[in-house]
Structures are given as C-alpha cells and as structure tokens.
Amino acid sequence: MRLSVIVTGATGMVGEGVLHECLQSHEVERVLVLNRKPCGVQHPKLTEIVHSSFHDLKPIEQQLSGYNACFFCLGVSSVGMTEAAYRQVTYDLTMHVASTLVRLNPDMVFTYVTGMHTDSTEKGKSMWARVKGKTENDLMKLPFNAAYMFRPGYIHPTPGLHNVHKYYKYMTWLYPALRRLFPKYALTLRELGQAMIHAAMDVPDQRILEVPDIVRLATGKQG
Template structure:
C-alpha cells in the first residue's frame, strides 16, 4: 500500500510534557500519516505547530467538562505515566490504572472508530511479582475489554532519546553514549524513541499482527510501510 493511500490519523496524545510523550509527538509532527494532534494535558506543553491543538484540563479523572473537544479522532497515543519509585501503591494504582482507564473509557464512548495505543513497559505481567508490572498488566488486559476498533500495548525497554527534545531526562542524556553497546548485548531490551513513535503510527495506520508489542515488534512496526 502506498503511504498516500493509508488512513489519515487524527490523534489524541497524552503525556506530551514527558520524555516519551514528547518523543512520540515529534514523530507525529513529521509523519504524513498524521493529519492533526490534540494534546490532552494537565498543564500547558508549550508546543506550537500547525498540526497541534491543546486541551488543558487539570483533572483527567473527570473529563466531562471537555468531552465535546475529544470527538472526531481515530487514534489515541497514551503516553502519560509515572514511576512507581517513591510513591505508595495506592497513588501508583490511581494514576496508572484508574486515570488511564477513565480516559480510555471516555474516548471509546466518544470515538467508535478509534485505535488506542498504550505505553506499557518491558516486563509487564498481570501475574508478576512487582506491583508496577501487575498494575500495568491489569491496564493492558482491561483496555482490551473496551469498545475500541483496536488496542495495542507497547512495551518499550531502554530508549535512545531523540536529539534536540526539551523533556529528555538527565539520566538518559548521561548514558546515551552506551546505547550502541546495549543494542548489541541486549537487543531485545533496547530501542529508541523514534522507533516507538513510528511503531505507534504505523501499527495504527496499517495494523500489526500482535496486540502486545515487545521491543522487537516495536522495531518491526517502525519499519513497516504498508
């Protein structure tokens, strides 16, 4: 299939003020497959681009006041997330599970033709020993029960950052030089933000044979043209 004949994506993106969300947004703004992007943020992102509009809404647990602005989209790239380090299990569950599911339930009701792509993480397992892995696994499973056209769960590992972006975490800047080494010794755990963004775009536009994409699948989806 020629890319000019591919579906036009109208994307709702969360988490643009974080490293992963900004990286995915960067790929959306460059992609001819993406017509427009609505940023659903709790605070202003500062991004200005002809493709971008923004809805600022502090309480993503209750979207009733902005529902009318979330209609007419066929893709969601859900990149909002927090680390489990240093917070209670209750707080992690509220943000990682309850917030995600409320946004997803709202969007599935408003946009019947939507494909929902969720940034999970390598090692996610609903029956795993780690709390974060179990919570994200529950999100992955419960998203599939909603009335979306399709749900994809993306499980990136260590990510090579995209040069020039403003929300890159300092930790990643300091160890970026190790990326070629990691890619050789642990190829199944190492990818890039560019591959993640392209993988989400291409899986949504062209489909992918798996609904849970590990690092190698993300890389394959990123390279897909039809």
C-alpha cells in the first residue's frame, strides 16, 4: 500500500519534521499540506492548500478527498490562555477537521500529536491535559479505519530544518545524555515521523502511544 497523506501544522517544528519524513519516504506517494500560511517547501509529490480558517473547510472540501492518512501536527501552547480559548483552538478545531476528513475518507488512518501526561480521564487539575484528553477520547470514537494518539516528550529536532523552537538551541547538546538516562521521555523528530508512517501502513492495535511505543514503531516493530 502506498500512502496519500494530509499533513497539518507544517509551519511548526513538529509538522515540518513529519512533512520532511513523508517527502523522503518511498511509502508515501503524495502529500497534501493544509496550512494557514505557506510552508515554503516545494517537492514533486507535495501539494499545498493555504486556507485561513480550519473551522470552516467547506470551500476546500473537494480537495480533501482521496487520502488514506492524516498526520495532524497542529497545536498551540496553553500558556496564558483560558480553558475556553484553548479548547476552541485545540478540541473544537481538531474535531471539526477530523469529522470532515472521516466523512470524505472513511478508510483514513488519523494520527494526532498530543503530549506526555495527557489526561484520559478529562478530570485532572491540568487544564491542557484535560482538553487534550477529551480530544484524544473523541477522536478515537470517530469511524476512521484507525486513530492514533501520539504522546511525545522532548522531541530532538531534525538537523537542517527551519521551524525549530528558539529554546531548543540551548537544549540540543543535552539530548544524548537525556536519551540515555531518561529513554521514556525523549525521542527524535525523525522517529516521530517514521512512526506515523508505520502506523498508517501497518495499523497496529495500540491506539495511545507513549515515547517508548513511538520509538519502537519507528523501527517498524509493534508490541
């Protein structure tokens, strides 16, 4: 099977890294990037749609069918946001995009980047973790072929890419020690992208993937 992939969030660090892996992969036949501003990447198998509002996809719906995977990498920090505002740009936006895509592509595999310590009970003290937990839970209820929740910790950036968070330049030198001492908390952006591709290709049973699961899946191994 060859993958036809939709990628969101390609103007951010995670999305750019996942897009990079898709463009390098022989398993990925074509990629549609859905952005609110141009990502600045050009490639023979890449198509880009710049659309201002992910809460209203009707004007571009006809261009969103015919895909069998979505790598949803769009996200914002909750710092300084009220729960209502964070929910709107996290839960509401994600569910609208996912509901549209599953209606147009019922055989799609949907992968969603959340975060370590996401709260599946939706009842904890951490606001962002509750909102992410509800987003995860409701995504897994949609009738996709499969939906995977990726919960990375520290993500080591891919060399040569552009959208790296500023503070990472002060942390990258620590990565070898972090990976050795705390392997449950650190992975590379390349591993994250490779694991998404393998999830879409192989459709493993496990739906919520923590760092060790993502690293293992990146090698093509399950369980």
